Amino acid sequence: MLKEERQQFILDEIRKNNKVLSSELSTSLNVSEDTIRRDLRELSDLGTIRRVHGGAVKNQNNISGGMEDVSSYIPFSYEDREVYSKANKEVIADKAISLIKDDMVILIDGGTTNLEITKRLPKDLKATIITNCLPVATSLAPYRFVDVYFLGGKMLPNALVTVGNSVMKELSEIRADLCFMGTRSIDLKRGITDIDREEVEVKSAMSNAALKVVSVATSDKLMTSQPFLGIPINKIHMLITELNASDGVVQGFKQEGLDIL
The missing domain is CATH 3.40.50.10470 (Translation initiation factor eif-2b; domain 2)
Incomplete structure (x- = not known):
């Protein structure tokens, strides 16, 4: 799968679920977590998503055009973070x-x-x-x-x-x-x-x-x-x-x- 296809898949998953886990994306796309982290970093730099512990969430600025607030942070569970990386x-x-x-x-x-x-x-x-x-x-x-x-x-x-x-x-x-x-x-x-x-x-x-x-x-x-x-x-x-x-x-x-x- 090309990088562009991978990143589109990631965006689709975030739109559907509000968040993604790096470990799950690695399994679904059959690539390393390092590759997923690079994809997430690139998408974050573009402003389309926001990276958090263990994956990424929707970028509220990108969705609503309003100011992002700390209250919009969607934390992964402790169990999710424990297996991440x-x-x-x-x-x-x-x-x-x-x-x-x-x-x-x-x-x-x-x-x-x-x-x-x-x-x-x-x-x-x-x-x-x-x-x-x-x-x-x-x-x-x-x-x-x-x-x-x-x-x-x-x-x-x-x-x-x-x-x-x-x-x-x-x-x-x-x-x-x-x-x-x-x-x-x-x-x-x-x-x-x-x-x-x-x-x-x-x-x-x-x-x-x-x-x-x-x-x-x-x-x-x-x-x-x-x-x-x-x-x-x-x-x-x-x-x-x-x-x-x-x-x-x-x-x-x-x-x-x-x-x-």
């Missing part, structure tokens, strides 16, 4: 685990890449892990030597993370060695950004509570931006993607002073 997340997780040492205090926020990290930790790890993400916390139950602290607060139902004043207060009393930051979008100008104001407030508080902040992001999140600023680029110490550190896509972040893994 799973192989890349596994590569990222293995890199991230190389940073973890016994007796560390580690902050981990939400996101399915962070969940992949906790699922793959060494079974004999001795550490303290503090999180506001329910799936991350429950995934750590089998680890006998890991002390797990869950930050209680208001639960965001799609992200399955807690937010609010109680979370912020607890974070103000914590000093961690390392923070793994789930990343919806990151670019050179604004750093880590997200679609939810309360969630970015927690991200900011987590970054202030850690000696080292590590952004974990599949490469499709790079050079994208969301409405709310979470962590400025100069407060991020390291970026981990599935790419090689020599890949041209990450060189801009390296020039900004981030270590690339």
